[in-house]
Amino acid sequence: MTTAIWSIFGLLVLLGVLVTFHEWGHYWVAKKLGVKALRFSVGFGKPLWSRFNKHGTEFCIAPIPLGGYVKFVDEREGKVSDEDLPYAFNRQPVWKRILIVLAGPMANFLLAILVYAFVFMLGISVGKPFVTEVYPETPAASANFPGKSEIIDVGGKPVKSTQDSLFAFLDHIGDDTQLDVLVKPVGQDSTQTVTLDISQWQEPDEQKDLFKALGLEFGRVDGPAEIGVVAKDSAAERAGLKVGDRFVSIDGEPIKYWSDMGDIIAANPQQPLQMTIERDDSLIEVTATPDLRPGTETQGVLGVGAAFIGYNTIQYGFFEALGKGSQETWQMVERISSFLGKLVTGKLSIKNVGGPVGIAQGAGQTAQAGMVAFLLYLAMISVNLGFVNLLPIPMLDGGHLMYYLAELIRGKPVSERIMELGMRVGIILLLTLMAVALFFDIDRLNQ
Incomplete structure (x- = not known):
């Protein structure tokens, strides 16, 4: 399948x-x-498929896949028969309505x-x-960050994968502080600590990659x-090559790293x-x-594997x-909270907001990469969906929670007029956010 089809499918x-x-x-x-x-x-729109259960609830699939809904018996949305009145949403005590609204984000x-x-029980191999590469005139270069090095720990947090390290760095973007990074350079048995001046990590004007602005390029593990x-x-x-042999040169070209030989x-x-x-010795x-690599017409293959472990x-x-799943979920909530806080305070630009196109790209790429990815x-x-739905924006679950919490404090429901006004404001706000996110999604595609 093409990239576009994979993205849509994912x-x-x-x-x-x-x-x-x-x-x-x-x-x-x-x-x-x-x-x-x-x-x-x-989904939204006229149902493409539906069926009723024995309780009279219609389960359906609709053509617009940007969300979904559960429609409850509610006097505010239509006439309710006398026998259904005790089961109407609007007649429930406020604590029940709060639990029902909270249940969606909590399910996420x-x-x-x-x-x-499940993934942790299954067992996964992740690239270290x-x-x-370290780019010149960047915070990493100023700190003498060693190129060709494995990251062991970022700010006191051990990392085992590239994703772990990226998130660990992003947790500190916009901070006015220094960040200690424990690394193990290729060819060394010992580790060393590099202190980055994160206050100098600024969003680039033209270069969209935040990590290149920091000065770091991540990739496959290299080694002797x-x-x-x-x-x-x-x-x-x-x-006649054997396990334990080390390449010194090829056709007179010195070989220092495995990638030099591979190229x-x-x-x-x-x-x-x-x-x-x-x-x-x-x-x-x-x-x-070298043989011709199967499936290609221009690439050679020698048939050797590296002695170092890259995962x-x-x-x-x-x-x-x-426990680890709960910890990972909570850490993601903390990261999203930190990200939003930095957007509000101006430490991060709104251009970092992602929308449906970015999500589709990620879904397509990970679907191609395999089930675990x-x-x-x-x-x-x-986690993102659950968090966003808890934001106090009318139209979202968090907006309804805001009304119900106000009802708890006031002792009476929020007026229909205020709720209707909030609904309009919420629609405008959500459409604006979606338009902004879509704009930056497309802008990133054009880079």
């Missing part, structure tokens, strides 16, 4: 799962509290916890957080050019290459002819996985 699956779980939270709690639901809809947080826990695996019937085996091999398919190899000369394995038992992305977006 977005539909993502929204379908998140919306269904969110609305099911509202529906399930309402049912337990004695409130009757007339319709449970995934619960989904994230369960997904994280690795800096491949020592062979750890020789594939059977490969060009390397035919040339030369990839660029010379079916061409004999003269290699100087270090074996048992002695230098030997070897001639190897970390994360796996927990059931209860520990649930997609599940982790789903969990992250689920």
